[in-house]
Amino acid sequence: MTSAAVDEHRGLGEYELFERYVGTSTPVILRGAIDHWPARRKWTRTFLRERYGDAEIELSSTETAERTVGRLRDYLALPERERAKWYLCDWNVRQQCAELLDDIVTPDGFEIDWMRHVPREERPDMLWIYIGHAGTRGPLHVDNYGTSAWLGVLRGEKLVRFVEPGDTPADELQAADVFATRRRGRAFPMRDAHLRAGDLLFVPAGCWHAAMNPTYCLSVTANFLDGANLSANRSFWLQRWHGRSILAGEIDRLARTRNAAARARLARHLSRAVDGWQAELAAEQEALEELAARLRSHGS
Numbered sequence: 671m672t673s674a675a676v677d678e679h680r681g682l683g684e685y686e687l688f689e690r691y692v693g694t695s696t697p698v699i700l701r702g703a704i705d706h707w708p709a710r711r712k713w714t715r716t717f718l719r720e721r722y723g724d725a726e727i728e729l730s731s732t733e734t735a736e737r738t739v740g741r742l743r744d745y746l747a748l749p750e751r752e753r754a755k756w757y758l759c760d761w762n763v764r765q766q767c768a769e770l771l772d773d774i775v776t777p778d779g780f781e782i783d784w785m786r787h788v789p790r791e792e793r794p795d796m797l798w799i800y801i802g803h804a805g806t807r808g809p810l811h812v813d814n815y816g817t818s819a820w821l822g823v824l825r826g827e828k829l830v831r832f833v834e835p836g837d838t839p840a841d842e843l844q845a846a847d848v849f850a851t852r853r854r855g856r857a858f859p860m861r862d863a864h865l866r867a868g869d870l871l872f873v874p875a876g877c878w879h880a881a882m883n884p885t886y887c888l889s890v891t892a893n894f895l896d897g898a899n900l901s902a903n904r905s906f907w908l909q910r911w912h913g914r915s916i917l918a919g920e921i922d923r924l925a926r927t928r929n930a931a932a933r934a935r936l937a938r939h940l941s942r943a944v945d946g947w948q949a950e951l952a953a954e955q956e957a958l959e960e961l962a963a964r965l966r967s968h969g970s
């Protein structure tokens with residue numbers, strides 16, 4: 671089965687990005703959007719080996735759920751036959767190599783991150799460097815905590831395969847190997863993002879996806895919370911992380927914001943979140959009324 675292609679643009683404006691993609695939970699490739707990052711030129715294999723060769727890293731098996739600990743130097747120098755077996759998936763930038771933050775720039779249109787309202791001790795830290803040799807890949811998954819992500823490729827190439835939204839049960843998706851040449855089980859429609867160095871990909875909250883590296887690939891993934899995914903995961907945020915105070919805090923900020931472009935951007939996110947929340951409540955209200963009517967019809 672062939673996969674359709676994820677939309678791609680070069681120089682897409684921030685308004686379009688939100689209206690067409692972020693606000694509608696649709697993946698999109700922004701070609702060349704991180705070409706200007708200092709990290710694009712600086713983070714060569716030699717640089718990583720010389721600066722972080724001794725760093726202790728955790729590797730994930732490409733085939734199984736196994737994990738193992740090693741040194742970055744040894745991972746970069748793995749013999750050919752071992753290379754596709756292990757993937758460095760979660761090298762936490764803020765905790766393990768914070769100085770590298772200077773070499774990356776939050777991409778335009780992704781500056782809003784409402785995660786900052788989550789109490790510090792509960793706030794997940796989700797800025798990761800991925801390093802994989804040719805043939806490494808990860809399982810089909812949705813990102814944690816109902817967050818969306820942006821993913822920038824610094825070196826090499828990456829294929830990210832999305833499952834189109836549909837009714838395939840989660841356990842079936844979890845068990846699927848979307849990169850197998852002959853897949854078993856029910857086929858579901860998919861959409862591919864072929865990324866090259868310098869490209870950025872938007873990964874919407876709740877979208878099933880898996881990545882594989884056809885070449886050595888170095889990338890950065892950052893998860894975030896904004897107007898689109900807060901409303902899409904309302905009940906989760908309400909229970910866990912105080913959805914209401916996140917919105918109240920941002921509405922206060924809107925009142926203080928003078929810059930017209932920043933005001934417009936924040937206002938779009940806030941209406942997406944509040945409208946989404948209201949629509950969901952209205953649907954719940956309707957469903958409850960229907961249940962109440964059924965109950966009444968049974969004579970209680």
Ligand SMILES: O=C(O)CCC(=O)C(=O)O
Nearest residue numbers: 800808813881882889891
């Ligand atoms: O680059 C990868 O292998 C996976 C990226 C991804 O899906 C993630 O960080 O959630």
Ligand SMILES: [Fe+2]
Nearest residue numbers: 811812813879
């Ligand atoms: Fe992911």
